[in-house]
Amino acid sequence: xxxxxxxxxxxxxxxxxxxxxxKDRVQVQLGQLGKAAIITNNGLHRNVLKAMVDADExxxxxxxxxxxxxxNLGVLYHIRTSNGFFTIRAExxxxxxxxxxVTDIIPGAVFHELEVSDLFGVVFEGNELQGHFVLSxxxxxxxxxxxxxxxxSEIKLNPQPQEExxxxxxxxxxxxxxxxHPALLEPxxxxxxxxxxxxxxxxxxxxxxxxxxxxxxxxxxxxQDVYLVERICGICNTIHACDFVExxxxxxxxxxxxxxxYLRVIALELNRLHSHLLTLGHAGLxxxxxxxxxxxxxxxxxxxxxxxxxSGNRVYSSLMTVGGVRRDLRDxxxxxxxxxxxxxxxxxxFYRQIYENEPSIRARMQNVGMLKREDALKxxxxxxxxxxxxxxxxxxxxxxxxxxxxxxxxxxxxxEGDTWARxxxxxxxxxxxxxxxxxxxxxxxxxxxxxxxxxVVPVGEAVNRVEAPRGELFCYVKSNGTAFPERVKVxxxxxxxxxxxxxxxxxxxxxxxxxxxxxxxxxxxxxxx
Amino acid sequence: xxxFDLILRILIFPGFTFILLLTLFCDWVERKIxxxxxxxxxxxxAGPGGLFQPLADFVKLLTKEDIEPRNVKKVIFNxxxxxxxxxxxxxxxxxxxxxxSVLSTTGFxxxxxxxxxxxxxxxxxxxxxxxASCNPYSTIGSARVLTQFLGYDIPIFMLxxxxxxxxxxxxxFAIASAQTIPYILLAxxxxxxxxxxxxxxxxxxxxDVPDAESEVVGGLETEYTxxxxxxxxxxxxxxxxxxxxxxxxxxxxxxxxxxxFGLPAFWYSL
Amino acid sequence: xxGTITWARVKSPWVLHFNSGACNGCDIEIVALLTPKYDVxxxxxxxxxSPRHADVLLVTGCVTQQCAERLKRVYDQMPQPKFVVAIGxxxxxxxxxxxxxxxxxxxxxxxxxxxxxxxxPPRPEAILDGVVKLLNALSPPKPKKLPKQAKQPVMPAQDxxxxxxxxAAETPQEVKPIVEEAKPDVKQ
Numbered sequence: 004x005x006x007x008x009x010x011x012x013x014x015x016x017x018x019x020x021x022x023x024x025x026k027d028r029v030q031v032q033l034g035q036l037g038k039a040a041i042i043t044n045n046g047l048h049r050n051v052l053k054a055m056v057d058a059d060e061x062x063x064x065x066x067x068x069x070x071x072x073x074x075n076l077g078v079l080y081h082i083r084t085s086n087g088f089f090t091i092r093a094e095x096x097x098x099x100x101x102x103x104x105v106t107d108i109i110p111g112a113v114f115h116e117l118e119v120s121d122l123f124g125v126v127f128e129g130n131e132l133q134g135h136f137v138l139s140x141x142x143x144x145x146x147x148x149x150x151x152x153x154x155x156s157e158i159k160l161n162p163q164p165q166e167e168x169x170x171x172x173x174x175x176x177x178x179x180x181x182x183x184h185p186a187l188l189e190p191x192x193x194x195x196x197x198x199x200x201x202x203x204x205x206x207x208x209x210x211x212x213x214x215x216x217x218x219x220x221x222x223x224x225x226x227q228d229v230y231l232v233e234r235i236c237g238i239c240n241t242i243h244a245c246d247f248v249e250x251x252x253x254x255x256x257x258x259x260x261x262x263x264x265y266l267r268v269i270a271l272e273l274n275r276l277h278s279h280l281l282t283l284g285h286a287g288l289x290x291x292x293x294x295x296x297x298x299x300x301x302x303x304x305x306x307x308x309x310x311x312x313x314s315g316n317r318v319y320s321s322l323m324t325v326g327g328v329r330r331d332l333r334d335x336x337x338x339x340x341x342x343x344x345x346x347x348x349x350x351x352x353f354y355r356q357i358y359e360n361e362p363s364i365r366a367r368m369q370n371v372g373m374l375k376r377e378d379a380l381k382x383x384x385x386x387x388x389x390x391x392x393x394x395x396x397x398x399x400x401x402x403x404x405x406x407x408x409x410x411x412x413x414x415x416x417x418x419e420g421d422t423w424a425r426x427x428x429x430x431x432x433x434x435x436x437x438x439x440x441x442x443x444x445x446x447x448x449x450x451x452x453x454x455x456x457x458x459v460v461p462v463g464e465a466v467n468r469v470e471a472p473r474g475e476l477f478c479y480v481k482s483n484g485t486a487f488p489e490r491v492k493v494x495x496x497x498x499x500x501x502x503x504x505x506x507x508x509x510x511x512x513x514x515x516x517x518x519x520x521x522x523x524x525x526x527x528x529x530x531x532x
Numbered sequence: 533x534x535x536f537d538l539i540l541r542i543l544i545f546p547g548f549t550f551i552l553l554l555t556l557f558c559d560w561v562e563r564k565i566x567x568x569x570x571x572x573x574x575x576x577x578a579g580p581g582g583l584f585q586p587l588a589d590f591v592k593l594l595t596k597e598d599i600e601p602r603n604v605k606k607v608i609f610n611x612x613x614x615x616x617x618x619x620x621x622x623x624x625x626x627x628x629x630x631x632x633s634v635l636s637t638t639g640f641x642x643x644x645x646x647x648x649x650x651x652x653x654x655x656x657x658x659x660x661x662x663x664a665s666c667n668p669y670s671t672i673g674s675a676r677v678l679t680q681f682l683g684y685d686i687p688i689f690m691l692x693x694x695x696x697x698x699x700x701x702x703x704x705f706a707i708a709s710a711q712t713i714p715y716i717l718l719a720x721x722x723x724x725x726x727x728x729x730x731x732x733x734x735x736x737x738x739x740d741v742p743d744a745e746s747e748v749v750g751g752l753e754t755e756y757t758x759x760x761x762x763x764x765x766x767x768x769x770x771x772x773x774x775x776x777x778x779x780x781x782x783x784x785x786x787x788x789x790x791x792x793f794g795l796p797a798f799w800y801s802l
Numbered sequence: 803x804x805g806t807i808t809w810a811r812v813k814s815p816w817v818l819h820f821n822s823g824a825c826n827g828c829d830i831e832i833v834a835l836l837t838p839k840y841d842v843x844x845x846x847x848x849x850x851x852s853p854r855h856a857d858v859l860l861v862t863g864c865v866t867q868q869c870a871e872r873l874k875r876v877y878d879q880m881p882q883p884k885f886v887v888a889i890g891x892x893x894x895x896x897x898x899x900x901x902x903x904x905x906x907x908x909x910x911x912x913x914x915x916x917x918x919x920x921x922x923p924p925r926p927e928a929i930l931d932g933v934v935k936l937l938n939a940l941s942p943p944k945p946k947k948l949p950k951q952a953k954q955p956v957m958p959a960q961d962x963x964x965x966x967x968x969x970a971a972e973t974p975q976e977v978k979p980i981v982e983e984a985k986p987d988v989k990q
Contacts, residue, residue, distance in 0.1 A: 138867075138904065139866070139867040139868040139904065140868070141867055141868075142867070148903050148904075153903075189821050189824075189826065189829070190820075190821050190822065190823070190868075190869055190872065210866075210868055211823060211866060211868045211869050211872075212821075212823045212824070212825075212863070212866060212869075213823075213866060213868070213904050214823060214864060214866060214899045214902055214904060214905050215899070215902035215903045215904045215905065216899070216902070218902065218903060219899065219901075219902050230898065231898055234825045234827075234897075234898055234899075234922075235825065236825055236826055237824075237825040237826035237827025237828070237829070237830060237923065238826050238827075238830065240825075240827070281830065293570065294569055294570050297570035297571060297572065297836075297837055297838055298570075298571065300833075300834065300837035300838075301571055301837055301838045301839060303837075304834075304837070304839045317831075317923075317925060318827045318830065318831070318923050319827065319922060319923070513672070526826065528823075528824065528825045528826050563843075567841075567843060570838065571838040572837075572838045572841045572843065573841055573843075573844055574841075574843055574844070575843060575844060575846055576844040576845075577813060577844060577845050577846060578813035578814065578846055582844070582846075584813070585813065585814065585846055587810075588809070588810045588813035588814040588846060589810075589814045589846070590810075591806060591807065591810035592807075592810040592811050592813075592814045592857070595807050595810070595811070596857075596881045596882070596883070597881035597882040597883075598881070599854065599879075599881050753852070753855070754851075754852045754854065755852075755854060756854065756855075757854045757855065757881040758881055761854075761855060
């Protein structure tokens with residue numbers, strides 16, 4: 004069942020709700036860090052969050068950012084609601100960094116709190132970190148890498164790894180999936196506890212791809228950071244770059260020329276096309292349907308050729324820069340783009356018909372990995388995973404950026420909530436992307452494609468969200484007036500979706516884990532940064 | 533007195549060498565067809581059109597270092613692949629290929645049951661080889677192999693008895709010789725069901741669950757390297773040849789029949 | 803016999819792909835090798851699931867601290883003869899991430915590497931080229947026969963002795979080395 008064009012419920016005014024409930028105990032700054040920033044003292048962040056959750060069911064945590072503010076550690080809660088994007092600021096002193104957890108109000112905040120604990124040393128009472136979450140087991144105790152006083156070259160690793168929990172004896176068997184596994188392109192470990200063939204628990208261990216990008220970004224200039232942030236993920240690279248660049252432009256208050264906005268949209272949608280085709284093919288590989296994988300990737304190659312045509316490189320297009328795009332689209336390339344897209348559009352009914360009618364796909368994907376709408380809302384999932392469960396969030400529609408406000412397109416929502424629905428969402432989004440690119444090419448404005456932006460960014464901070472192929476991608480940049488950023492925080496969509504996988508895998512067969520896993524479109528290089 | 537003719541029959545045709553070459557050829561056919569269905573070309577470099585690719589794989593595996601993990605059950609781990617391969621080849625030796633089988637000219641009454649039993653023992657040894665590996669993936673993979681072949685063994689036995697009933701004898705020779713009209717026309721349902729059951733026994737698609745790489749890594753072969761892995765692979769391929777040969781003998785008239793030997797092999801490759 | 807073995811090894815390299823902390827760019831290009839456009843199965847290359855079956859280990863990614871130990875373990879599980887190919891700028895030296903706190907930087911700091919394929923990410927054609935070069939290095943080509951050279955003039959024996967004496971007189975006998983002794987590095 005599809006619902007299209009759900010308008011968001013913007014009748015609730017969150018700012019009013021907070022001001023009514025909490026009166027003078029918190030300070031509301033409109034227009035800062037989203038729609039409004041709410042400054043709280045210790046403990047009151049829970050009250051604010053509870054007020055938001057009670058007022059709007061679509062309240063969800065996008066990210067929790069840690070900051071090193073000298074004597075204090077800042078904790079920023081970034082919340083998205085149907086009325087806009089808000090940030091709650093809280094601070095804790097460094098010598099006693101304790102703050103109450105919010106996981107009982109919003110269960111989807113678990114991973115975010117654990118990460119801030121691991122990297123900054125903040126203790127969330129009620130959600131304490133056992134061992135390490137993102138860092139390796141060789142990491143020495145008591146050193147928090149993202150604090151300003153820690154230098155990367157001075158860290159000595161602990162030669163003795165911390166004890167990992169031993170599996171319990173008995174009928175249950177603990178299978179470790181990963182780090183090296185043919186099903187996964189990337190290393191990560193899932194300890195799956197099975198009883199016979201039914202899964203009872205899944206425990207993840209992420210951090211194998213943690214390269215310390217956020218810390219590295221603080222020692223490189225903004226332009227160098229564009230290339231660094233782009234390499235968070237090879238699949239959604241353009242979108243990472245676009246997110247970061249838009250955030251910096253918000254601090255600079257630079258207005259990007261209209262032609263650049265349309266060119267950015269074309270690059271972003273090409274990226275979305277190749278990413279979705281990749282996932283759809285990968286799903287075929289996971290369910291053993293290798294021919295489907297080969298066909299999808301064969302049809303993905305023309306898109307890679309287009310990316311190479313427009314930017315010069317097959318994977319890392321590096322088109323984004325602060326102030327616009329680096330290269331213009333030549334008029335001689337437009338016919339090639341159009342013919343390739345027309346060819347791809349002709350092939351889509353064939354694939355749709357496979358997904359609708361092929362019994363092996365239906366058997367392995369329908370009713371597998373059920374995620375009900377309430378769970379999707381509570382766990383704060385994003386992207387096709389949310390849209391496959393009936394939650395209609397799409398940053399391109401909720402908070403249009405670039406030229407998305409001027410381009411008509413449909414928001415794809417399915418209500419079944421299983422693996423099959425999520426794959427169908429992606430299939431339909433492929434068609435929508437083709438429509439968007441064609442519209443953008445036809446309505447490409449003339450003018451400059453880049454404005455010169457200053458290299459030194461004034462003091463300020465900004466948040467930005469874009470819609471990556473996997474969901475909502477969030478970036479927070481804080482600048483201190485020098486050529487180097489003070490803090491760069493990126494929250495990737497897969498990071499928000501993994502708790503959903505942990506929940507949907509329980510009660511299923513082992514054989515259902517790969518299709519379930521692929522349907523949430525995991526990208527662990529995004530997750531670990 | 534040494535019977536040179538017998539030795540030649542055992543070693544070259546229709547014995548060991550012929551079976552080995554046929555197995556490698558069937559593997560090549562399978563890889564080429566798979567590739568073509570996926571819009572690719574398949575092996576091309578080893579030999580003309582990639583014909584020697586399976587041979588290259590086999591020789592390469594034989595020359596790899598042999599690793600024995602510490603916790604395996606040594607005897608089973610080391611000998612099960614080789615014994616499984618030997619038993620399968622031995623089973624094929626009973627099938628009349630060019631009018632007379634390798635080992636005897638007329639066979640004996642009941643050799644149909646004997647070779648089906650050999651096939652079961654070989655499958656069981658495959659399962660044991662995975663079980664002895666002490667690796668969680670091998671355990672799950674071999675458990676799946678056991679479930680699959682146990683499930684389909686009984687239907688194969690019963691369906692193989694259909695031509696026996698029509699011919700009135702349990703000897704393969706008698707069944708093959710009695711087919712003036714090939715039994716595929718007299719018992720078409722049995723033929724179709726036998727093909728399906730054989731497909732499941734051989735773990736070919738759509739019954740290739742034990743081979744699902746995405747869940748169980750290598751399945752029962754995960755811990756094997758070198759020569760033992762070569763023999764495991766070869767056992768699987770020889771089972772395909774065995775299944776094809778059995779179908780020809782039972783339903784298509786054997787050496788006297790009109791249809792040539794390769795057609796079922798071609799089918800199983802798919 | 804060894805010719806056959808080398809032939810078999812060259813014609814049938816089974817690869818295992820290991821991601822030691824990469825951004826996925828190189829990994830996608832490796833998986834793209836299996837697709838119809840590049841079709842690496844022509845060369846007999848098969849993507850194997852288990853390290854015990856593979857001959858060539860394709861490593862991508864700057865090695866993160868957590869992956870270093872696993873990489874070593876996977877390498878040890880592979881049977882001889884084995885080869886390692888480092889794919890991508892990150893695997894060669896750490897790439898953009900060299901110097902970060904969680905990155906070892908470069909595969910050759912953990913396991914010995916046979917071939918390096920640079921690029922960010924290297925195109926599938928480049929990876930294919932690197933793999934083929936590795937295979938060709940295993941079976942070295944036969945030395946070509948040198949073409950016939952023109953006859954060179956040969957000096958008669960007593961003229962050669964005079965020539966040597968003349969050269970000895972011209973060069974100074976004792977040559978003082980102008981090389982300074984390397985000062986020991988002062989550690990910070």
